[in-house]
Amino acid sequence: MTSTTTPHPLHELSERLWAAAIDRDEPAAMRLVTAAADAGVDAEALLLDVVAGVQHRIGVEWAADRISVAAEHAASAITDRVLAALAHHQNPHPLHLRTRGRVTVACVEGEWHVLPARLLAEVLTHRGWHVDFLGGHTPTPHLVAHVHQTNPTAVLLSASLPTRLPTAHNAISALQSIGVSVMAGGAAFGADGRYARLLRADAWAPDAREAAARLDQGLTQHHAGRRQQIDDDLPHLTDQEYTLVVTRRTALVKQSLAALDARWPAMRTYSTAQRERTAEDIAHIVDFLAVALYVDDAELFTGFTTWTAGILHARHVPAAGLHLGLEVLAGQLRDFPRTLTFLKTATEALQAGSHHTGPGITA
Amino acid sequence: MGCARCVPLFVIRSPGTPDRPHGGGVHVSTAWAEAPYPVLVTDSVGDVVETNEAASHLFAQAGEDVFVGSLPDWLAQAHRRPTPAVGPPESASGTVAGRTFEAHPSPGEDGCVVWWLVENTDLHLAQQALQGERERTTILADISSALFSSLNVERCTEVTVRMAADHLANAAVVVAPAQGRRHSLTYTQVGGEVAHKTAAIDPRAVPGLTEALQGFPPVPTRWIDPGDIPDWAVPPGFTGPIGSVIVTPLPGYGMPAGVLILLRSSTHQAFSDGEEVFARLFAARAGAALSAARLYAEQASITTTLLRELLPPKLERLHGVEYAGIYRAAKDHERVGGDFYDVHPGTGDSKETFVVLGDVAGKGLEAAVLTGKIRSVLHALLPLSGDHKHVLTLLNDALMNSHHTRFATLVLASVQRRQGEVRIRLTSAGHLPPLIVRTDGRVEEAATSGTLIGALPEIHAQSTEVVLAPGETCLLYTDGITEARGGPLGDQLYGEERLRTALRECVRMPAEAVVERVQMLASQWLGGREHDDMATLAITTPLGGGGTPHLVGEHDDSRPHDREQ
Numbered sequence: 045m046t047s048t049t050t051p052h053p054l055h056e057l058s059e060r061l062w063a064a065a066i067d068r069d070e071p072a073a074m075r076l077v078t079a080a081a082d083a084g085v086d087a088e089a090l091l092l093d094v095v096a097g098v099q100h101r102i103g104v105e106w107a108a109d110r111i112s113v114a115a116e117h118a119a120s121a122i123t124d125r126v127l128a129a130l131a132h133h134q135n136p137h138p139l140h141l142r143t144r145g146r147v148t149v150a151c152v153e154g155e156w157h158v159l160p161a162r163l164l165a166e167v168l169t170h171r172g173w174h175v176d177f178l179g180g181h182t183p184t185p186h187l188v189a190h191v192h193q194t195n196p197t198a199v200l201l202s203a204s205l206p207t208r209l210p211t212a213h214n215a216i217s218a219l220q221s222i223g224v225s226v227m228a229g230g231a232a233f234g235a236d237g238r239y240a241r242l243l244r245a246d247a248w249a250p251d252a253r254e255a256a257a258r259l260d261q262g263l264t265q266h267h268a269g270r271r272q273q274i275d276d277d278l279p280h281l282t283d284q285e286y287t288l289v290v291t292r293r294t295a296l297v298k299q300s301l302a303a304l305d306a307r308w309p310a311m312r313t314y315s316t317a318q319r320e321r322t323a324e325d326i327a328h329i330v331d332f333l334a335v336a337l338y339v340d341d342a343e344l345f346t347g348f349t350t351w352t353a354g355i356l357h358a359r360h361v362p363a364a365g366l367h368l369g370l371e372v373l374a375g376q377l378r379d380f381p382r383t384l385t386f387l388k389t390a391t392e393a394l395q396a397g398s399h400h401t402g403p404g405i406t407a
Numbered sequence: 408m409g410c411a412r413c414v415p416l417f418v419i420r421s422p423g424t425p426d427r428p429h430g431g432g433v434h435v436s437t438a439w440a441e442a443p444y445p446v447l448v449t450d451s452v453g454d455v456v457e458t459n460e461a462a463s464h465l466f467a468q469a470g471e472d473v474f475v476g477s478l479p480d481w482l483a484q485a486h487r488r489p490t491p492a493v494g495p496p497e498s499a500s501g502t503v504a505g506r507t508f509e510a511h512p513s514p515g516e517d518g519c520v521v522w523w524l525v526e527n528t529d530l531h532l533a534q535q536a537l538q539g540e541r542e543r544t545t546i547l548a549d550i551s552s553a554l555f556s557s558l559n560v561e562r563c564t565e566v567t568v569r570m571a572a573d574h575l576a577n578a579a580v581v582v583a584p585a586q587g588r589r590h591s592l593t594y595t596q597v598g599g600e601v602a603h604k605t606a607a608i609d610p611r612a613v614p615g616l617t618e619a620l621q622g623f624p625p626v627p628t629r630w631i632d633p634g635d636i637p638d639w640a641v642p643p644g645f646t647g648p649i650g651s652v653i654v655t656p657l658p659g660y661g662m663p664a665g666v667l668i669l670l671r672s673s674t675h676q677a678f679s680d681g682e683e684v685f686a687r688l689f690a691a692r693a694g695a696a697l698s699a700a701r702l703y704a705e706q707a708s709i710t711t712t713l714l715r716e717l718l719p720p721k722l723e724r725l726h727g728v729e730y731a732g733i734y735r736a737a738k739d740h741e742r743v744g745g746d747f748y749d750v751h752p753g754t755g756d757s758k759e760t761f762v763v764l765g766d767v768a769g770k771g772l773e774a775a776v777l778t779g780k781i782r783s784v785l786h787a788l789l790p791l792s793g794d795h796k797h798v799l800t801l802l803n804d805a806l807m808n809s810h811h812t813r814f815a816t817l818v819l820a821s822v823q824r825r826q827g828e829v830r831i832r833l834t835s836a837g838h839l840p841p842l843i844v845r846t847d848g849r850v851e852e853a854a855t856s857g858t859l860i861g862a863l864p865e866i867h868a869q870s871t872e873v874v875l876a877p878g879e880t881c882l883l884y885t886d887g888i889t890e891a892r893g894g895p896l897g898d899q900l901y902g903e904e905r906l907r908t909a910l911r912e913c914v915r916m917p918a919e920a921v922v923e924r925v926q927m928l929a930s931q932w933l934g935g936r937e938h939d940d941m942a943t944l945a946i947t948t949p950l951g952g953g954g955t956p957h958l959v960g961e962h963d964d965s966r967p968h969d970r971e972q
Contacts, residue, residue, distance in 0.1 A: 113912070118917070
């Protein structure tokens with residue numbers, strides 16, 4: 045949900061907002077956007093080109109190790125608050141003028157990247173929809189209860205990290221089974237929306253503008269009760285590899301740590317905190333491996349691996365550890381043919397030295 | 408077939424019988440003449456040249472003279488079909504005199520064809536009945552799953568009219584029970600949109616409607632004169648005169664859930680008795696679904712009202728100090744639990760804001776009810792909030808004297824902004840001491856301790872005062888955070904050390920970002936495992952930055968905000 049090219053007239057504003065966000069200067073950031081809004085800058089351009097653009101840049105700068113994770117978080121918090129203030133400042137239609145119908149916007153459970161969903165909520169509100177914004181990390185039971193109580197035309201579900209896809213799938217089918225249409229959006233669903241289609245979302249949109257346009261066309265009303273079981277969507281899950289990898293996650297991490305200890309002398313000098321980081325890294329690899337198995341797409345895992353290599357490279361960490369990590373995992377998952385193919389493909393991509401732009405986005 | 412005489416077929420070849428000699432020079436066996444099946448012989452151009460007794464009888468019944476006219480259409484068509492090069496010639500089926508037959512051809516001489524007609528009327532009727540029954544079952548199954556999937560009254564009503572229009576009639580209207588003197592009406596017609604309106608209508612205008620709204624059995628459809636139907640009972644845009652009408656109650660749980668009116672245009676067949684029965688079956692399902700949805704809506708509304716007082720408040724900037732809180736209940740489907748927090752804006756000259764965060768033993772609704780009581784008591788003690796020890800003693804007395812056997816731990820904070828910095832008086836009553844994030848990245852523990860509340864008749868408490876420079880934060884939290892069990896190895900506590908490490912990175916962050924970051928890290932540490940209630944509340948001195956933000960958040964707020972110094 046970002047614009048990669050900032051239109052020229054807003055370029056300077058974007059630069060100044062970026063500087064304020066990174067300087068943790070919230071008042072300055074607020075003044076910049078409200079002044080721009082007062083000066084008549086188009087509301088949607090301000091939201092999607094300036095604020096979202098800055099947020100995207102924050103993610104890119106973090107990936108390149110030019111800002112810390114905490115700085116990323118602080119800057120994101122400021123763009124988030126700027127957005128809220130802007131929404132308040134622009135004084136959207138009063139409720140009775142929001143004639144386009146009612147929709148629900150939410151992030152799937154476990155998804156903390158709220159900004160793309162908030163941007164969408166603002167754009168839709170601005171275009172005259174009555175939007176219920178449930179925010180980040182919305183448990184599926186809450187979402188379902190909300191739909192029962194408010195009867196929206198559609199639910200727009202946002203997820204940025206691909207590891208949220210199984211949860212998103214659960215939410216999509218639960219919502220469809222109670223008869224509401226679901227539009228999926230956010231980087232988790234793939235740059236071309238392939239996972240939205242795989243998980244049978246009724247629609248997919250690459251950004252907030254497209255989502256609004258898609259909503260205007262009208263989503264086909266879902267026929268409740270026609271929704272099949274989740275595993276009918278993904279017949280490959282019957283090989284149980286996804287289930288076994290997820291349920292054995294902790295054991296896999298522990299065994300991998302032990303194997304690394306034996307094979308990587310550097311590990312023995314690690315502090316407790318460093319060992320914990322390593323364990324977290326392995327857990328992260330297992331999580332992405334699991335979700336790749338879920339959607340049956342080796343590319344998802346390869347993308348994550350090469351992106352991680354890029355992140356490590358930016359921090360001057362040799363990728364040898366990552367190689368070894370994959371090898372150690374393969375050693376433990378010998379009976380899982382699909383998993384082994386994914387690990388092999390990723391290892392080959394690492395050797396070829398390709399860098400990926402990243403799993404998910406930060407704006 | 409009802410033919411008593413069973414003459415074996417193809418037994419004897421003979422030129423004919425004396426009473427019915429064969430004409431046309433066609434040479435066939437005599438057996439066929441008395442065969443229990445109608446038999447026709449056609450010549451090469453399709454004219455009938457011979458019939459047996461059964462066939463004459465059959466066509467006489469049909470009032471047709473097959474010799475003069477041609478064959479029935481379906482048979483004529485079959486006759487014109489070319490004979491397949493290999494295999495037996497194709498049979499055909501159709502009706503004669505309201506009975507259905509299968510006609511099997513066998514080639515005769517000179518291009519003649521002998522058509523043997525085998526009656527399958529009963530089979531055909533049985534198949535039709537079975538198919539009809541299957542369709543109805545499928546429709547009912549579809550209807551049930553569509554109706555029962557939603558617990559929303561509006562959607563349920565929409566599904567009811569849509570399904571009724573699709574499967575039962577040309578148009579359908581649901582009249583909901585009266586709300587005062589007005590009824591909510593939901594309409595649709597085949598292929599049309601669903602429309603709603605609420606209007607003061609006179610139910611007596613539609614025959615049987617008043618009775619149906621009271622739950623009496625439906626009046627027979629033949630009693631209703633379509634001409635009597637008032638305009639409000641007809642979907643907007645429904646054209647053509649109405650031919651027939653069904654008015655049937657939607658039975659509910661002890662009281663009617665509404666009434667379904669089905670309309671057919673005069674160009675359409677009138678409702679049959681079978682359709683009336685089916686409409687009642689449909690109405691029974693729709694009524695049950697609508698009643699379930701109404702019950703759910705009522706319960707949800709009661710729950711919302713009762714929970715409103717128990718939900719954590721929305722926090723915002725007050726008197727130049729940022730407050731932010733996030734609450735996560737132990738169970739994902741619940742919104743309340745045994746943790747709580749409140750921020751009471753200070754009044755008077757001191758403008759000292761009173762903050763409380765606490766944890767009641769236990770979780771779930773029962774614990775939440777006690778948090779509600781504690782919050783009320785503390786609210787009432789607000790005028791005494793200058794003396795934390797006094798407040799805690801009074802609260803302790805109140806809890807000791809109540810029937811609750813649970814106890815609580817809490818932290819009190821009195822917050823005041825003075826010349827760009829924020830002073831906080833903190834008192835812990837058996838609770839985890841708050842953590843202070845300093846601008847240089849140090850994380851300090853507030854030096855306060857005391858006994859928990861509601862367990863012992865006497866309590867003691869040691870208060871402390873901290874000063875926050877701009878960009879510094881004081882975090883109040885419950886043990887749900889530090890006792891989150893998980894991590895990459897699955898069985899470790901998140902612990903205070905990891906929390907401190909996380910907080911070291913929260914220097915100069917807005918309060919919202921601090922609580923969000925802590926909750927996110929703890930949640931990721933859990934990785935979907937079970938957890939206790941988790942509450943975090945941050946008190947932050949905003950960074951001066953370049954000046955005063957004149958926008959404070961997304962909520963309307965009539966309270967004047969202090970300008971920063």
